[in-house]
Amino acid sequence: MTISMYQSLVPVAIHNLKNLSAILKKGEEFAKAKKIDETVLINSRLACDMFPLTRQVQIACDSAKAGTARLAQIEIPSFEDNETTFAQLQERITKTINFLQSIKPEQIDGKEDLKISYHQRNKDHNFIGQPYLLNYVLPNIYFHITAAYAILRHNGVEIGKKDFLGN
């Protein structure tokens, strides 16, 4: 086994999105057990000017799919940001995992020096493959999954670091 760009990203993102899915499942069960409208949890935030749970899940998925597609030099699959239920968030995660699973190692491996340039939110972004992966894509995935975890944890859902790390 040798570490590679693909190994560092695609199986890692799939693993963490599956953990996020399991965490959200516990959130959904918590809402049902407590007879709480699920939109209360879905719209919950840690600070009033911080993104709610839905948006954290959307961006976690988007970080994984955009990062992978840009390194693979293929079009980024576009998903509408319209989820309002746990079931819809699960669908988004599944669609993201399906896309990640369609990527072959040779599409990502060897892209350490790839120049990546794009325009987003009125800004030019310029990256090089390896730092893009290590200092942008992976931290973004972990940041938004941990934020989703923290929102549910703060609201009383019984989850622990084991759920975040998975098997």
Place this chain on the structure above:
Amino acid sequence: MTISMYQSLVPVAIHNLKNLSAILKKGEEFAKAKKIDETVLINSRLACDMFPLTRQVQIACDSAKAGTARLAQIEIPSFEDNETTFAQLQERITKTINFLQSIKPEQIDGKEDLKISYHQRNKDHNFIGQPYLLNYVLPNIYFHITAAYAILRHNGVEIGKKDFLGN
């Protein structure tokens, strides 16, 4: 440039610990500006059965130093868990970064298949180098740094994802 075990861990951990240090600095300044005893922030939690800020910072540091030392097959530097001020947390981060900076690429590179076994908290832990790095060490570092970020963010400290990602 080719991705390697060292590149995926040591510079990444140093970069993220520096970001954590900058985030804590903003927390300290916030406490001063609001005339809040810094121990209020230091002991703040997102849930009453979740670790407070201090412990999140301690474990972020410990995940980085233990993960690196185990892959380098050297003794893990031991730090006492006795920080009660922002200044002391900064010292712990500095000591951790100093240790990480003492590690040479050849001490970590090529350790993909290394068998790692240790006993901790009444449990045997058995890992293989690459999954240990990708599925245990890195997620732990990101999890605890994001948790520290989220505690400060929840308490009103003006930080954003840019502070988490750094330059």
